[in-house]
Amino acid sequence: MPVSAAYRPARDHLTLGAAFYDPVEAARFPAHILRFRNQDAAARVGLDGLTDDEWTAHFGRFVPLPGGMEAPLALRYHGHQFRVYNPDLGDGRGFLFAQLRDARDGRLLDIGTKGSGRTPWSRGGDGRLTLKGGVREVLASELLDAMGVATSRSLSVIETGESLQRGDEPSPTRSCVLARLSHSHIRIGTFQRLAALEDTANLARLVEYVLAAYFPDRHGTRDPAATLFDIVCTRVARLGAQWMAAGFVHGVLNTDNINITGESFDYGPWRFLPRYDPSFVAAYFDHSGLYAFGRQPETLMWNLARLAECLIPLANLDDLQRIFDDFPDRYEKEMNAATIKRLGVSSVSEKDDRALSQEIWKFLERSAIGFESLFFDWYGGTQSRHRAAKSPCAGLYAGADFEPLRQRLEAHAPRPGLDLSSPYLSRDVPCTMLIETVERIWQPIAAQDDWSLFHDMLGVIRDMKAALSPA
Structure with missing residues (x-):
């Protein structure tokens, strides 16, 4: 394997001890067809120089990376699922494959998997992932990353040649194994398991490990x-504010899907809003709307x-209560910041930022405009008025309902470094990932093994990221 200077393997999770994980073996698949490799994410950990054969060996057969962990680890955790406690969770179709250091900032990063086979926590499942599920995770994570949302990155998708039976999509269906790069796979459910077992010693050990490994400045x-x-x-x-500003609905906000580094990960029945709708749900099985768009902060x-x-x-109850009670104020500040960032304008003051954010949300609700259209048409503020005038939504901007927002925009300059003539911002319409778009990308893959729309979309997302996240 050609190890680059950026490659820095780590084995930190092993220091927690055997009470936190189970060593497992990856499934053996009948085929290994490389469908996606994320060179941008791979470069962060020095893996961008792998040949395709080497890549497939590590992320399809799970040959250990040099200097890395000798065996994958299925992590142990519990969790509330739709607010019902379940002690029978854990990594059931994935594992922690490797840990490495980010070449940019030295952060500890995990390579975790999905669809890599059965573990002691599979609960009768087959431990597999559908190819469509892998495609959907790539599209969700790459688009959210382009929007500036804290998210795992899909690192690899390898089709594995098995036919899977599923009740929520036409079966049999194709299979894959996915690898993701994430800051951490330690979840709220990891703490819940130790609390349920009354294992205070390991609970304290976990707290110390998390601070030392992920937040060393606060250790x-x-x-x-x-x-x-x-x-x-x-x-x-x-993270919640970033989801809301992106019009994103995670779909399954169980405690085992919330990690301690505040990163979005494990994309199942996610959706993006067509238009502002607090009651919009992503999961067909969320009959009560518990995880609806508008209920995500709650x-x-x-x-x-x-x-x-x-x-x-392990802590003073009054201190925990004080921090918890401060969450609404923290969320409001983060929501204002995330909203004006999505519009590509600079902060002025806390008061002005709050007023602009409120007008944005009022207009989204009153106008029923396409959720992404407003942020695209007016990206960069009033300096984009000419682009907005050519938008299919231009009529909405000419009415009285838009005037309060227009006035607020006047006070906010574009974010430094923005190129309003970039390829992405020169498009007629924004990049969106509504369910119809995902299905349109998937259909030629399913019918003719035609991946052109998938790769075209990834190209648009790269342009979007370059426009929205200037160096």
Whole structure:
């Protein structure tokens, strides 16, 4: 394997001890057809120089990476699923394959899998992932990354040649194994498991490990459990705000799907909003609307309460309560920041930013405009008025309902470094990933093994990221 100077393997998770994981073997697949490799994400950890054969060996057959862990680890955790506690969870069709250091900032990163075979936590499942599921995870994570949302990155998709039976899509269907690059796979459910077992010693060990491994600048404080809770509350508030500003609905906000570094991951029945609708749900099985778009902040706060309960043996209850009670204020600040960032304008003051954010959401609700259209048409503020005038939504901007937002926009300059003539911002319409778009991309793959629309979309997303995240 050609190891680049950026390649820095790590084995930090092993220091937690055997109470936190089970060594497992990857499934043996009848075929290994490389469908997607993320060179941008791979470069962050020095893996971009692999040949396709080497890539397939590591991410299809799971040959250990040099200097990395000798065996994959299925992580142990519990969790609330739709607010019902389930002690029989854990990595059931995935595992922690490797840990490495980010070449840019030295952060510890995980390579985790999905569809890599059965584990002790599979609960009767086959441990596999459909190819459509892999395609959907790539599209969701790459688009969210382009929008500036804290997210895992889909690193690899390899088709595995098996026919899977599923009740929620036409079967038999094609299979794949996915690898993702993420800051951490430690979840609120990881803490819940130890709390349920009354294993205070390992709970304290986990707190210390998380601070040392992921937040070293906050390690060594007088009250480590409260410190960790403070960090997680801020990061989860930021993630929730970023989802809302992106019009994104995760779909399954169980406590085992909320990690402690505040990153979005494990994309199942996700959706993007066609237009502003607080009641919009992503999962067909979410009959009560528990995880609807407008309820995501409330749900995240409920999940944080479950983390606080786990930390009570290790922290002062009043400190935990004070941090928890501050979540709404943290979320509001993060929401204002995420909203104006999505519009590509600079911050002016907390008061002005709040006023602009409120007008944006009022207009989205009143006008029923396509959710992404407003952010695209007016990206960069009033300097984009000529692009907005050519938009299919131009008529909505000419009415009285838009005037309060227009006036607020006047006070906000474009973010520094924006190129309003970039290829992405020169398009007639924004890039969207509604369910109809996903199906349109999938159909030629399913029918003719034609991946052209998939790769075309990834090209548009790259242009979008370059436009929205200037160096």
